[in-house]
Amino acid sequence: MPAPITSSAGEGGSILADPRAQRSALTLLASLFFMWGFITVINNTLLPHLRSVFDLSYTQTTLIESVWFLAYFFASIPSAKLIEAIGYKKSMVTGLLIMAAGALLMIPAARIPSYGVVLTALFIIASGITLLQVAANPYVAVVGPPETASSRLNLVQAFNSMGTTLAPLFGGYLILSRSASGNAEAGQVMTQAERLADAQSVQLPYFIVAVVLVILAVVIGRYKLPDLGGSSRRAAAEDRKKHSLLKHRNLVLGIPAIFIYLIAEIGVSNLFINFVSDPKIGNLTHAQASNYLFLLWGGMMVGRFIGSFWMRKVDPGKVLAIFSSLAFVVMVITVFASGPVAMWSLIAVGLFHSIMFPTIFTLGIKGLGALTEEGSGLLVMAIAGGALVVVQGILADHFGLQISFLLTAVCELYVLFYALWGSRTSVEEEPVALESQSAPAE
Template structure:
């Protein structure tokens, strides 16, 4: 089955979107330590940055699926981009009001846009071409998400992070007027990057609006089957479970990288942002390398191997010391990089008219990114040891391994699942 020129253009345009939502997601590791310092937050309170983002995936995924069923993939993508831009612009009043709650609200609106965008774009890429290459195609598209994971911490660290942030004690010793001025200066630093990102997203939305994209029509049957009926497919059910735990692990690894490097390895915040960038680079390279390996190794076999490696590296992250632990975290990012697209592609594989519903449910399960990082933060606060919190991602990787083993007999042909 050859890919038409219109499909190639659609794949190229939609693939570019993976970069943009990857970019905004990977500003979170910069926002977390920055806002934690500005507002003197605990680990648990700082982790609410991720919760504000990923709770939107739980709340908006099914409405996003309904939008796609009624209006098609292109409409879903455009609506998602518009909400994405609005959320970016809300960082202006959030910074002006110097309120942590306002920042969480702005992030929630951004995430609502991302939910609709991802619910549309991920399955769209899998069906625009040969079914046998769907997993490889989605891994390639998600590689540009990895490119954003490399670039975002560099730019975020340069324009958002403070070179010499004040300690909690220093902030507490300030007079009320000086303290407010300091927090105002810290929060104002986030406005520029998000305004620019919002403007770029509006331009991208305009380009897509005037571009004709093929809309794949499914056989929707009688239209009366509910979203959760899709869980009758073994691969969908496992996909929902595995994606919940995987995204929780990914957020724990990427979003806490700067905090981990500073508190565990004693690295200065500005230098730690560079390590976060290296983590993004490893994540990006992992996806490109994984996409290449999938030409020769079945995706689920590669997922099995990578899951085992991540479990082993997690023990070093928990019980190691010094910079070795940071290098282990960077290596985890490399090997976990193929997990999201592989789980997603296998989860929606061969289910025909249930594809849009399955996409909604799997995106809905991204709420794991809202629930599991606070658990890491809570364990860290209770034990006084950030490293012990990384038992959370270790257990997540065990679940991903179980997903790979449970679906190992699934074929690469549409319509045939184990």
């Protein structure tokens, strides 16, 4: 949570003193979290689909998602610079329009069809989401009292999970259920004509997504969100020379925590459909498996609502420690069990992953003050850890898909370490203070 940011509108560490104004702004921001969660998880239904269309190995399939998360690495710092230049609201609108452009590019990519153009389109969509992440996460953290920042971010992240919960149903119905690959039995060989028809089945879903994104960009553009103020976007150059992000242990260790957690989350979600479709696990078609993916993401949504309420009374670090411990346990069960037990244990990890990203994020930016935007940019850049899901793909190709989830279990242990020790704020340096300032609507 950042240091208090005061404004003429009120005091107490919030840019909005009026609780009704806070709720109104959070409602609008929740729609952004919903949409980027929705689009991200459409990929989970798209990946097994593309694996069949382009006849890809697990390594090549997870490489698609690696390209998606590399966008976070390359776009995070430019996103922070753009926010400093044009403000939060305009940056959110820009991010939505970038996402819409990438979604529209999926239409010619499907018509060709082209593996390379698909990768380009997904990179563009992810770059837009990166801009939204860098803008929206710290904005939510400071739009209300700092002591409830973790609770607030978990709440809006619950709407992100609502998007991730509904996306598998949307993708399963409009992509997998309408394609030959989605209804094929395990090991069935597809004809070239079937592959071409399957490739084109993604056009309608992405067109719908593009239209919704443009509408949302217009709504955000017309809404009067309060600005954080120019001086809150970056401390003065002379003042910044006296401070260092590296002296904030919670940020320094929070960056690898986000990076490592994303390897776990993305590995589970991307390989989920292939795992539960295995005859020794769930013996399902890909279309049927997408309905169980709905339960995985539904668990994340429920967990975030619970976590948001719980963290109003319990220290966020303690909650994170409990959830990461339970995530480790269910992943070990997933690796060594079989049949329905292995399938349901993998579904259960969604519940325990639920609060990890928003809690690590708010613990990571706690005490940064006017350095919050830089710290936020670095934490969002760490989302590029999802690109290393290709490592799990390599493990799956060489040792088997089920054994590859040992990587996920190891990731949970680092999150536990961060919760117990790494998230403690350093006393070496006081937070960079912000001057009292007006907060006009953008």
